[in-house]
Amino acid sequence: MPEKDIVLKHPKDPSALLDVIRDVQARSGRVSDEAVGRIAAHLKLSEAEVRGAVTFYHFFSLEPRGAATVYLNDSITSRMKGRTAVARAFEEEAGCRFGEVSADGKVGLFPTSCIGMNDQEPSAIVDGVVFTALTPDRARTIVRGLRAGTPARDMVGPRGDGANQSELVRSMVVNNIRQRGPVLFGAHERGAAVRKAVSMAPEKVIDEIKRASLLGRGGAGFPTGLKWEFCRREKAGRHFVVCNADEGEPGTFKDRVILTELPHLVFEGMTVAGYAVGATLGVLYLRSEYAYLRDHLEAVLAGLREDGLLGRAVAGTKDFEFDIVIKSGAGAYVCGEESALLESAEGKRGEPRDRPPFPVSSGYLNLPTTVNNVETLATAARILVEGAAWFKAMGTAQSAGTKLLSVSGDCARPGVYEVAYGLTVTELLDLAGGAGAKAVQVGGPSGTCVAPAGFGRKICFSDLATGGSVIVFGPDRDIFEVVENFMDFFVEESCGWCVPCRAGNVLLKKKFEKVARGLGTGSDLRDLEAWGKLVKATSRCGLGQTSPNPILTTLKNFPELYAAKVREGEAFVPEFDLAAAIQDGCTAANRQPECKESLHE
């Protein structure tokens, strides 16, 4: 279809902006100046605004990204599993570097933040198709195939397990379900949660969730029942349920497994939430990296409509109408923050909002909205069927129930584990085969880097809270390389709205690199701590409020590593490394820098 018609087929509504851009990007591999003008005219926006949206999202671009585009995951786990060799193979075969398009315009190579495949790295997304467990040979084959015009989906194989095998998913992703627990993986009769909900008063549904002490599974841990209650109390013409399926925390992939194997449970949870808060529409915000699941999810929705579990008269009721639509992200970690997600779902740059007002009073389209994580909604559906008492009997006093963990890194059995809250790090390492770990990152980069001395700590809201990401680092891993990768991630993913997150993370990263290069003094460590606290205290949203954690938690838990790096007591260590600065020139001239010893040894 000509680009012009692609633009015109969308409604003349600014909220369609991201959908239009997505279609144009998919067709032309870029959004050209001409396309920007067309989109702006069609949606009655300024061209500057359209450019603002295109340039905010990682998978959109004003510049050409190639007829086919490879996005190679850049998470620390990908690096641990051989990313460097795979990247080199991609570059050699394509004849261009990452961040560039090959001379013939056929293949573009770009890095990307964690794509939710940490248990099967290195992985990449090629034209929307996920390739896992890549080897250098496979990388070369893919580039050769793309050059020859073979569609990415025809190069998939072998297919993964479970629903990944179905014709609708057709993916080589594997689920790696290592431990099935009673809540998410317990036997569930399809539709039972919705039928139970509509047999009760909405207030009673909320009461049941409150009695179960269900806390949000995305990481923040807000009481779900309370959120629903606040939302229900708001007087407005419409209410919404939004399911946050934008798990972007590096190392998290448990929502991917839930969406692959238990989508009906998620949709039931959304429907139960809709009944409880008085909503007629639910929106599933699906991260772009999981676009390969979209047809599968749409088919499940169609089945639920057919069976009367969605639609005009849900589960035989007279007056409960509820349906669900899917909205796609476009590559932005910050959109996992609920108010940024809402902005993005409305077709704008995914910049967080100021709160108050909270989404429960002013959310999607500025109407009362409950935003809940995928796992939270699936869990809520199960609670309604089995009862609050059943749920509370599992886990700890403050952290009821079970949690689905995504375990990756240096362990024999990476994958997802449904465990009761209160499990210690040691117990989890035993399950996953991670004996001898040097460190365990609980909660992803925004969480805590735990040293062996802390392996007795419990995974629960009152100790080591996590949205699900657990990354194991073996005895030979360089913790400084880990921290540097995490800080690169936060700098890349900051939305740039507020000063401390936009500039502070860059300054923290530079200071950290100075220390990591062995050019730091004791005062640099004190600066790292003070600046980290500053960024946490003054940032506008959860991203900046947690982004210094890779530095702060390793400073606290691995002080000996830092002590070995810095030159305590030395009055002055030059930040400028002359040897490094002239290295390129020296390499070209085939000689060694001579100044190295005089300055830094």
Next chain:
Amino acid sequence: MSEIRFTIDGKACTARPGQTIVEAAGANGVYIPVLCHYEGLKPAGSCRICTVRVAGRTMAACTQPVTEGMAVENTAPDLEDMRKSLVEMLFVEGNHFCPSCEKSGNCELQALGYRYQMLAPRFPYLWPGREIDAAAPLLMLERNRCVQCLRCVRGIKAKDGRKIFAAVRRGPRVTIEVDRKLAAKLSDGEALKAMEICPVGAILKKKTGFAVPIGRRKFDKAPIGSDIEKGTGR
């Protein structure tokens, strides 16, 4: 509607329902430093210089509504140091050469630097490469000085509501872009308003400059915040 009672550093204050801490503080003669705040525009909470503390939690006073009984900490030494840090961060994040800037003396960032007695910033300069955009007939966008407060984005719009200024890219690469087509239609008065709404010297009206000589400008006469603090003895 009834008045809300609250305190700032122990001083009894009152607010109207819906007022933010910054607005209510000003009405009670208490200055809370701001940069991205601009009267009449929806608050953005982007500069964070108005950071205060309530019940142990830090928050932006420009976006937080006052609630009954709220005890706001405004001048605690650690808060003032955070604000000074943020001002310093803005100086190292851009390229600010006050002596050659048309806005010197009218610049709110410079005035905050003086208020916080900033000497050498604690952070290393980042010296970013930033492009100047002089394509609009009446305006120049001097991005070296831009602090990305979004005042232009929020305040300068075309008659049909479209944004003339917009943020592009994200993270440390965010810049402000001016829409060429819409900017070409700006009147003299609108261009002047854009320059005035900018707290620094990033938006400049072409063909006029230094109409008021340096030394006789706004903050040359009275330091920032003094209009609010007048008579409070600070």
